[in-house]
Amino acid sequence: MIMKDSERTEYFDRNAIEISKKYKGKILTLPKVPITGLEDFSSLYTPGIAAVSKKIEADKELAYELTGKWNSVAILTDGTRVLGIGNVGPEAAIPVMEGKALLFNYLGGVNAIPMPLVVKNNDEFIATAKAIQPYFGGYNLEDIQSPRCFFLLESLQKSMEIPVWHDDQLGTASIILAGAINALKLVNKKKEDAKIVFNGAGAANIAAIYLFEAAGFRKENIIAIDSKGIIEPERADIDALMFKNPWKYKIALETNGERVQGEPANAFKGADLVVSASISIPGTIKNEWVESMNRDAIIFALANPLPEIWPGEAKNSGAKIVATGRGDFPNQINNSMVFPGVFRGVLDARSKGVNFQIMVAASQAIADFVENPTEDHIVPSMEDFDLFPRVASVVARKCVESGLARKSDSTEGFYRTASDIITKNRNIYNKLFDM
Amino acid sequence: MIGLVNIRLMEKKDIDGVMEQLLRLKHLNEEFDPLLKVSIGNEKEISEKLGRIIDDRENHIGLVAEDGKRLVGMIMSDVIFRIYYDPKYEARIREFYVIPEYRGKGVGMKLLEKLRELASERNIKMITAEFPSLNLLASKFYESIDFKELIKIYSKIN
Numbered sequence: 001m002i003m004k005d006s007e008r009t010e011y012f013d014r015n016a017i018e019i020s021k022k023y024k025g026k027i028l029t030l031p032k033v034p035i036t037g038l039e040d041f042s043s044l045y046t047p048g049i050a051a052v053s054k055k056i057e058a059d060k061e062l063a064y065e066l067t068g069k070w071n072s073v074a075i076l077t078d079g080t081r082v083l084g085i086g087n088v089g090p091e092a093a094i095p096v097m098e099g100k101a102l103l104f105n106y107l108g109g110v111n112a113i114p115m116p117l118v119v120k121n122n123d124e125f126i127a128t129a130k131a132i133q134p135y136f137g138g139y140n141l142e143d144i145q146s147p148r149c150f151f152l153l154e155s156l157q158k159s160m161e162i163p164v165w166h167d168d169q170l171g172t173a174s175i176i177l178a179g180a181i182n183a184l185k186l187v188n189k190k191k192e193d194a195k196i197v198f199n200g201a202g203a204a205n206i207a208a209i210y211l212f213e214a215a216g217f218r219k220e221n222i223i224a225i226d227s228k229g230i231i232e233p234e235r236a237d238i239d240a241l242m243f244k245n246p247w248k249y250k251i252a253l254e255t256n257g258e259r260v261q262g263e264p265a266n267a268f269k270g271a272d273l274v275v276s277a278s279i280s281i282p283g284t285i286k287n288e289w290v291e292s293m294n295r296d297a298i299i300f301a302l303a304n305p306l307p308e309i310w311p312g313e314a315k316n317s318g319a320k321i322v323a324t325g326r327g328d329f330p331n332q333i334n335n336s337m338v339f340p341g342v343f344r345g346v347l348d349a350r351s352k353g354v355n356f357q358i359m360v361a362a363s364q365a366i367a368d369f370v371e372n373p374t375e376d377h378i379v380p381s382m383e384d385f386d387l388f389p390r391v392a393s394v395v396a397r398k399c400v401e402s403g404l405a406r407k408s409d410s411t412e413g414f415y416r417t418a419s420d421i422i423t424k425n426r427n428i429y430n431k432l433f434d435m
Numbered sequence: 436m437i438g439l440v441n442i443r444l445m446e447k448k449d450i451d452g453v454m455e456q457l458l459r460l461k462h463l464n465e466e467f468d469p470l471l472k473v474s475i476g477n478e479k480e481i482s483e484k485l486g487r488i489i490d491d492r493e494n495h496i497g498l499v500a501e502d503g504k505r506l507v508g509m510i511m512s513d514v515i516f517r518i519y520y521d522p523k524y525e526a527r528i529r530e531f532y533v534i535p536e537y538r539g540k541g542v543g544m545k546l547l548e549k550l551r552e553l554a555s556e557r558n559i560k561m562i563t564a565e566f567p568s569l570n571l572l573a574s575k576f577y578e579s580i581d582f583k584e585l586i587k588i589y590s591k592i593n
Contacts, residue, residue, distance in 0.1 A: 195554065234534075235537045236459060236462060239460075239462070239463040243571075243572065252535065253535055253536060431550075
């Protein structure tokens with residue numbers, strides 16, 4: 001299986017380089033208004049267009065009505081933590097951001113623009129993000145190292161009048177929650193009682209812990225583990241976390257009600273669900289640990305490309321439901337199920353922000369999309385195209401209910417809008433490539 | 436889980452607990468500057484020094500915070516005679532620590548308040564505090580209760 005995987009990986013690598021050489025970039029700015037001749041530019045551009053500018057000058061919010069702002073998202077990165085390859089810098093981040101822009105467009109009908117930044121520190125990042133804001137209805141932060149990503153997300157969410165999202169935190173956390181909702185439902189366990197272990201304390205798992213709390217899970221029942229073992233307030237390095245990573249520090253204080261200490265094995269004992277975003281080596285999660293879990297154990301082994309335990313091994317050790325980050329096993333926990341719908345939703349509501357309550361609603365909508373969940377089918381797949389407008393409509397409606405929306409509609413109304421935009425976008429795409 | 440926190444004078448029986456907290460504090464300081472690197476294996480000397488400090492109530496005021504039998508914080512200050520200045524005496528806080536779970540719950544304020552009370556009974560009218568320059572949370576804490584920066588210490592290893 002490992003051999004097969006490495007062959008496949010080599011094939012994708014080769015193909016990616018060939019495509020990049022051939023197309024020299026993956027996205028293109030195309031006109032969306034008909035142009036019959038140069039005389040049209042008297043209205044599309046000067047002199048006529050000044051009248052539009054004057055309208056917006058009088059009321060800035062009209063930029064949403066009269067320009068492409070309503071559907072434009074900037075993908076901001078400093079290139080400090082690109083995929084699994086690390087701090088490669090903003091230029092090397094471009095191919096990844098272009099790919100992300102493509103997904104935004106293909107699945108969510110969103111015009112996403114790659115925006116890698118040369119910035120020396122957090123303040124420069126924030127100042128730049130604020131400076132380029134006018135054209136954008138939302139920001140997606142991408143591939144930024146932890147804990148910087150927490151700081152940037154928190155600062156920008158507080159200070160901007162548009163939704164700011166960090167996909168590696170929030171997107172992944174949302175799909176983890178969606179998977180957990182259906183998995184727990186399948187084994188008849190209540191979220192209030194579920195004992196959950198988060199193995200690995202990177203951006204996604206830290207965000208997931210906060211999201212699970214917002215969804216009604218009990219913090220005391222959650223145990224987080226990092227490379228140094230179980231996180232609890234008496235651990236000697238916790239003081240320094242207060243300065244270096246206050247988000248993780250808060251988790252150290254508020255979770256783990258029983259104050260379990262030491263090796264991961266101690267946390268697994270009696271756990272109902274383990275969400276692992278740890279080292280990509282099978283065997284990182286040991287069979288005995290799974291055996292020591294509660295009955296009907298659920299394991300999310302999300303490390304890529306290789307999961308922390310092979311699904312077969314986990315099942316042999318007593319796990320009832322297993323999810324991974326890979327598409328070639330059942331139950332792929334993939335943030336691409338989340339961000340296209342979430343962005344379609346916040347954009348359609350012209351939202352001023354996004355928060356954990358909106359994300360909980362998104363996760364619930366993703367979970368509900370799977371009508372009859374089974375052990376091998378707890379989350380939708382990328383082929384479920386109707387997922388995106390459905391999530392979008394729930395998100396948009398939640399923005400309205402949270403008082404963040406600039407534009408109001410019913411869930412059904414938002415669904416029609418989202419579905420219409422995504423379908424039209426896909427039709428354009430099909431025409432472009434004669435499909 | 437967190438009960439009523441009591442503040443009292445530091446005693447000899449507290450030495451082990453206080454030392455543990457002091458080492459945590461010093462390891463935290465280590466994060467701010469390599470010149471604050473903690474030396475290893477000095478527990479015996481530290482314990483003896485703490486014993487002397489606790490005995491010398493004339494020149495030191497040490498307090499602990501406890502929840503039941505559990506030591507949850509401590510403050511240690513030196514009484515300094517200010518020969519050139521008025522007021523004549525100051526209590527300088529050299530060690531101040533509250534364990535993570537008890538932070539943000541007023542334990543530090545209670546320790547500081549009790550120190551101020553005991554100092555004022557002895558006519559010590561000024562409280563100062565020293566901590567690493569880069570400990571911005573400490574600066575913020577003291578500034579929030581109207582302390583201001585007074586003296587800077589610069590350093591260089593020869």
